[in-house]
Amino acid sequence: MSFNHSDIRLQFPILKKGTYLDSAATAQKPQVVIDSMKHFYETENANVHRGMHMLSEKATTAFEEARTSVQKFINAKSAEEIIFTSGSTEGINLVAKTWGKENLGEEDSVLITLLEHHSNITPWIQLKDENDCAVEWVELDQNENIDITQLDKHLANGNVKLVAITGQSNVTGVRTPLKEIINKTHEAGALALVDAAQLSAHHPIDVQDLECDFLVLSGHKLYGPTGIGVLYGKRELLESMPPFLTGGGMIKEVKRDHFTCAAIPTKFEAGTPPIAQAVGLRTAIDWLLQFNWEDIEAHERSLIEKSFSELRKIEGLTILGPSDPKNISGCLSFVIDGIHPHDLTDIIGQKGVFMRAGHHCAQPLHEHYGIPASTRLSIGIYNNGEDIEKITPAIQEAIKIFS
Amino acid sequence: MDLYAENILDHFKSPRNRGEIKDPTVEHEELNLSCGDKITIQLAIENDVIKESQWKGSGCAISIGAMSILSEELEGKSVEEASALSIDDVKKLLGVPISQRRLKCAMLCLHTLKNALHSFKHEDTQSWTETIGQEEMKNE
Known part of the structure; x- marks a missing residue:
């Protein structure tokens, strides 16, 4: 079947509740499931x-x-x-x-x-x-x-x-x-x-x-x-x-x-x-x-690259891990100077952008990066460019509260 | 009112009583396991009265702000009075609505204080459920 993205999105009724960027924790389910x-x-x-x-x-x-x-x-x-x-x-x-x-x-x-x-x-x-x-x-x-x-x-x-x-x-x-x-x-x-x-x-x-x-x-x-x-x-x-x-x-x-x-x-x-x-x-x-893996991967790659370049514009924000988004798939995690991930994730959640804060059940890796927790953005097949565009304004509001 | 009220942010940015007591009567550390926030309270107690309280730790604005706010209340309180502090007292001190998902952040200070006082009285420490009680089960 062709990769008609707006059609895919319509099959997930829960996406009306907010911008869901927490699929690495659990993915949403299409209506057929x-x-x-x-x-x-x-x-x-x-x-x-x-x-x-x-x-x-x-x-x-x-x-x-x-x-x-x-x-x-x-x-x-x-x-x-x-x-x-x-x-x-x-x-x-x-x-x-x-x-x-x-x-x-x-x-x-x-x-x-x-x-x-x-x-x-x-x-x-x-x-x-x-x-x-x-x-x-x-x-x-x-x-x-x-x-x-x-x-x-x-x-x-x-x-x-x-x-x-x-x-x-x-x-x-x-x-x-x-x-x-x-x-x-x-x-x-x-x-x-x-x-x-x-x-x-x-x-x-x-x-x-x-x-x-x-x-x-x-x-x-x-x-x-x-x-x-x-x-x-x-x-x-x-x-x-x-x-x-x-x-x-x-x-x-x-x-x-x-x-x-x-x-x-x-x-x-x-x-x-x-x-x-x-x-x-x-x-x-x-x-x-029913979809081709090539289409799925190309779509998700574009979302990760867009997320990466959007987040990179935010002052004081550090993305954990690779400096090249080509080496990142499915999710990425970040920290912002002076704002605890729980506060950040709570505030952007109130703006309707749903991410996850914590050590994501990977404490040794967080210890390696010298931080107790981070905020994680993760994507699924149903996310689109507009979802990613909502991240930066939400984060900027959180930064304003803490500035 | 917003969770990130000026009062809480002020305490987060300039925490009060953050430091160490040279010879504390009691010292106790607690963690919020769900997020890794960590607070250690030190108390100097004389004749069952808290003479000084200091704390250290790391965490979100709510856990740190709440600890700072609570720490201002402790000096001069008897051990009995401090032991009687409840989550409602802490909520009143914070003056903002605390959602279910942030309750443990807000009550980490109280949980640490309670167990510091248990430790002082040579009692068993209490669990998180005992600290936040039925409240945890309540819907927002």
Whole structure:
């Protein structure tokens, strides 16, 4: 379908409420996604698997079709490699607390980077505390991307078992060279986990091309509902891993003193899964894929470049990260001399411009920049040039209050 | 009236009682975890009366402004009187409407003071929920 932007915008009823520039936190949902979940609850709702009635069959079909949609979306080899989770956070925790717990010992380390979100930091710190393994950090280079020389050095030590890395920073919008990193990781005999929570709505993902071992994403950042996410894992890895949560749905057989697990993906989906959310996610993916990625990326690139040049005109404003907007995707964060990000973001919010203030769940990165918090501007497919033009006047008003 | 009233901005730009006491009777630090704002209060207490209060910290205009305003009220108050300060008292002092999303900013000073006084009295510290109570659940 052609990229008719004013038409896209009309499909998001909530955009009438204000200028939404907080899509990195959660994206808005097109009407079709909202409708698909309503339709599911009105006509197909039942629990999945083993219900011997028509509604359960419909719900199971809808749920499994959603899995196939996700499989195609990230080009996984098979649908069994797609585990539905509650979001990226659960996906990473699942890997840390199953694969990590079994495979990392005192001699081993997990390599993460300064660009990570807390959800790709704390599960590894927990693992370190429990298994006595190490967590090592890759710092940034002068381009504000991860320092490949340092990555090489860590990998050369021979003790790295896993490299867990974001595809796109949720603070500076830097995209990491995933393919290069994953290649190097494999050459060093380690596995690679990709946190695609930010990347997935802004860039096509092909797990077979990337050759990543694990990848996580969140439905709600992908124009889908909250409460659902995806863990992709290579089949042989998922099959070798112990279960994470146990209980209903994920078992093959339960005896009084032991149980056996179902095959993947069910093994990792204990309890009633997010069924309506899977339907919503599938609709969101279908909706997004009606457009060409080239058009989406070109449109979003123009918005980031416009934001960058607008913000650069404001005196006392510093953009964190790259000095070239070409190296920024999806979001950028900034600080203004003499105005705390909470005050700034509150004031511009009152002017109808909705951004986010805080450390954006990336405290180590903020510490690196020597600041406690920043204001983040993030975009989605529905934003336009007019949205960006509203930023500067709103910020100028805040500056006036504090001058 | 606007949250960023002249009074609050004045205190933010020229904070009162920001500094250190040489030998404080008690010192206590609290954070607003949702934003990283941090305040440390020092109190000099003699015969259960606050003789001096100083504070340091970093944060937004609301948390810093409120701390500065509250600090002007403490000198001469008995420990009992200071312990009895409520969020309504702080709201009155600020004199502007505090929205739900900024309540913790505005009450970081009170939360820190309460726990400094608990610490002085060798009591357990109180949680944020205890400080802002049901107020947190109220709609704007």
